[in-house]
Amino acid sequence: MKQQIKKVAITGGTHGNELTGVYLINKFFKNPNLVKRDSFETFFMHTNLGAIKQCTRYVDKDLNRTFTYEGLNNPTLNSYEDKLAKEINQKIGPKGSDNPNVDFIMDLHSTTSKMGLSICISTEDKLSWQVAAFVKECIPELNIFSWKGDTQNTSFVSSIPQSGFTIEVGSIPQGVLRADMFFETEKIIQTILDFFEKYNTGNLNKQYTQVEVYHNVKMIDFPRGNDGDINAMVHPNLQENGYFKLTKGDPIFVTLDGEELYYEDENDLYALFINEAAYYEKGVAMCLADKKTIEI
Numbered sequence: 001m002k003q004q005i006k007k008v009a010i011t012g013g014t015h016g017n018e019l020t021g022v023y024l025i026n027k028f029f030k031n032p033n034l035v036k037r038d039s040f041e042t043f044f045m046h047t048n049l050g051a052i053k054q055c056t057r058y059v060d061k062d063l064n065r066t067f068t069y070e071g072l073n074n075p076t077l078n079s080y081e082d083k084l085a086k087e088i089n090q091k092i093g094p095k096g097s098d099n100p101n102v103d104f105i106m107d108l109h110s111t112t113s114k115m116g117l118s119i120c121i122s123t124e125d126k127l128s129w130q131v132a133a134f135v136k137e138c139i140p141e142l143n144i145f146s147w148k149g150d151t152q153n154t155s156f157v158s159s160i161p162q163s164g165f166t167i168e169v170g171s172i173p174q175g176v177l178r179a180d181m182f183f184e185t186e187k188i189i190q191t192i193l194d195f196f197e198k199y200n201t202g203n204l205n206k207q208y209t210q211v212e213v214y215h216n217v218k219m220i221d222f223p224r225g226n227d228g229d230i231n232a233m234v235h236p237n238l239q240e241n242g243y244f245k246l247t248k249g250d251p252i253f254v255t256l257d258g259e260e261l262y263y264e265d266e267n268d269l270y271a272l273f274i275n276e277a278a279y280y281e282k283g284v285a286m287c288l289a290d291k292k293t294i295e296i
């Protein structure tokens, strides 16, 4: 692992209609001392100002699927987010560098799905897993979801430096601030900053060797008719749940006519990101994960 952490980034507004991150960054701009620590620099920014201004997920395309090496190195891509990604990559990365401008990134998101407090991690990087395990120890109700994302190569904002992850908190409707989740997200941020202060000053009490994680197995789409349109909804049993255990025979969708459709996999899996509004366009009704304890 790295010897010393010099710079930690907090990014919000990657999706312009996820207001928790937008307003936490606003709060830090007004009072930077809140995220200041003695042993490292904290850098924070709004990543997608165009989307924030119009309170939409994005302007032209999803910024949080734009950080592939191919895209960053392709000068002919000129959508708003493609150009923005190159600018952010210069500030925070460059991606793949052994010596990026920040040592660690936390990218703030909210979800319309009942994910509670979650860390979504898409890297094997040991430091990132140490941080996640520390946060889980401090905030036991938090869950860790291991997911490479829905694109062929990891393309999240959090993939720019070697170390980092995404914070997902919900359920929160798009374009809405929820005070409880705002403060809970801030608590996760403060816990991560505390980790690095302890790390840099040799005051971490232990090395974390194991952590419980939900590991992504597959994403499933809504049932669709021949015209491609959705013809069934997420079953009400799942709607108000995060990390919902599915066993063969459990109802999972219900058609517009009220007919229940059942989970048919022999393996028990946990459903999460259930009925996330932003995933309708991606053809994802939910992610299915298995739960296991992994060695760090």
Ligand SMILES: [Zn+2]
Pocket (backbone or CB within 6 Å): 014, 015, 018, 108, 109, 110
């Ligand atoms: Zn988001």
